[in-house]
Amino acid sequence: MKKPRVLILADDCNPDWPSLPVVGYKYALSLAKFCDVTIATHVRNWENIEKDPQSAGIDFEYVDNEYIARPIHRFSTWLRGSGNAAWSTAMILRYPSYLAFEWEVWKRFKGALNNGEYDLVHRITPMSPTMPSYIAGKSPVPFVIGPLNGNLEWPQQFRAEQVREKERARALRIFYRYLPYSAATFKKASLILSSFAHTARDIPKSERAKSINFPEVGFDPKLFGCSDRTPAFGGPAPYNFVFIGRLVPVKVSEVALRAFCESAILSKHRFHVIGDGPEMERLRAIVQKNGRSENVVFHGWVEQRTVGEWLQKMDGFVFPSIRELGAGVVIEAMAAGCVPFVTNYGAPGHLVSNNRGYRIELGTIDEMVQRYREAMEDAVKNPEQLQTKAEAARAYADPCFAWDRKAALTVPYYEDLIEGRQITDRQDFT
Known part of the structure; x- marks a missing residue:
């Protein structure tokens, strides 16, 4: 069969921006290795995409909806008071600008779609199930959406943290339908x-027969492989947690x-904090x-491309986050041979099951x-346990979550x- 001809919708698609934008970019690039693709993305991503050598030869179409996206972004930033809080508010306010993005894409590609120049349309970002698609109801060819991720509730024990995150608007989420x-x-x-059971529950019951489990997270083997591992794993050097x-x-x-x-036993070891x-x-x-x-070193922000180098030097990745929808960094740690310590809630608890790390109960x-x-x-x-868990984690990450493999x-x-x-569901991600 000839390569599928795919129009990819990826509003969030940027090699240098962490979280969703880099996930969308890596997935889109890997799909381009197996399909004839056109990637429709926002004009804000142009500079970073064009300077990345990996984008050479791939057809990117830059869509400009700044006439509505710019003022809404400014208002959202003012209302939230920070770019690191009130994510539910940000998603609510993004609704009109995203619809404008798809409207601009439709104007540009409706002729090609109606003429049969594409076999299907695949929207890979945004990944929230609360963000509707204008093109889904217009496309004359099959429409694929996802991987979607969302619908993870705040744990009752952490309502104070929900307030500090300015997530009061989350109560309005139920109205997205x-x-x-x-x-x-x-x-x-x-x-x-x-992605994961918490998202599957958010799909309308009438449409769940069309839904398959397909987590959105992945990793780049060039950045997160195990070839340069330098952990202690029971050796004479102190253990390094991060x-x-x-x-x-x-x-x-x-x-x-x-x-x-607060541990006397851990006083001989080291802890690293990367982030701000x-x-x-x-x-x-x-x-x-x-x-x-x-014993504790604060390193501040590091470039995304150097995170793998850090994980290859660490023995344990300690990540107690209590509301992780996808947890791409957990898969990256597993691929790098760094044993994850995670809270057994949401995506991390799923990824680290079956002795692939330490799952700590909420x-x-x-x-x-x-x-x-x-x-x-x-x-x-018990360093032998650490080695066993590291091997199990790598054995899970490698065949399922490398970007080219996912594509x-x-x-x-x-x-x-x-x-x-x-x-039919062809891959078991459990």
């Missing part, structure tokens, strides 16, 4: 890729630092209060501090749709 184009998005979609992420309330990084700093944010001052105070300034902050401390102490006292797993679904065959 009444937005224009929302019902048609799922009804008209030929295939829905959804937290990587935004220092914001939802990540509850204080749990990781308190667990490390409003919690920095509180974290430094925790370290100083416990007299562990020589509880109050004090309860989680104790549980994370016990897990890290167990790791340094290759996507193509058979495209072929089924193009040939009119019934869709």
Whole structure:
């Protein structure tokens, strides 16, 4: 069969911006290796895409909806008071500008779609199931949406952190189904890729037969491989633990630092903090209060492309975040051979099942501090377990989550749709 001809919608698609933009970019680039693609993305991504050598030879179409996106972004930033908080508010306000993006794409490509120049349309970003698609109801060819990710509730024990994250607007989320184009998005979609059980529950029951489990996270083997591993794993050197992420309330990084700093057993080892944010001052105070300034190092932000180098040097990735929809950094740690210590809630708990790391049960902050401390102490006292878990983590990440592998797993679904065959779930991500 000839290569599928795919129009990819990727509003968020940027090699230098972390989280969703880089995920969208990596997935789109890998799909281009297996399909004839045109990637429609926002004009804001132009500079970073064009200077990246990996984008050479790929057809990017830059769409300009700044006439509405710019004023809404300014208003959203003012209302939220920060770019690192009130994500539900940001998503609500983004609705009109995203519809304008798809409207501009439709104006540009409706002729080509109606003339049969593409076999299907695949919207890979945005990934929120609350963001409707205008094109889903217009496309004359099969429409694929996802991987979607969303619908993870705030744990009851962390309502204070929800307030600090300015997430009061989350209560309005239930009304997204009444937005224009929302019902048609799922009804008209030929295939829905959804991430993890929490997202699958958000798909309308009438459309779940078209939904398959397909997590959105992935990793670049060139950046997160294991070839340069230098961990202690029971050797004479101190163990090195690391937290990587935004220092914001939802990540509850204080749990990781308190667990490390309050342990006499861990006093011979080291903890690294990579990231920055409003919690920095509180974290430094925790370290100083416990007299562990020589054991804890704050590195601030590092470039995305260097995160893999850090993970290859670390023995354990300690990530107590309590509301992770996808947790791409967890897969990156697993691929790099760095054993994850995660909260058993949402995506991290799913990824780290089956002895692929340490899963710490959700509880109050004090309860989680104790549980994370016990897990890290167990790791340094039983290094053979650390090695076993690292090997299990790599064995899970490599065949399922390398970007090219994920793209290759996507193509058979495209072929089924193009040939009119019934869709069946072809890959087990458990």
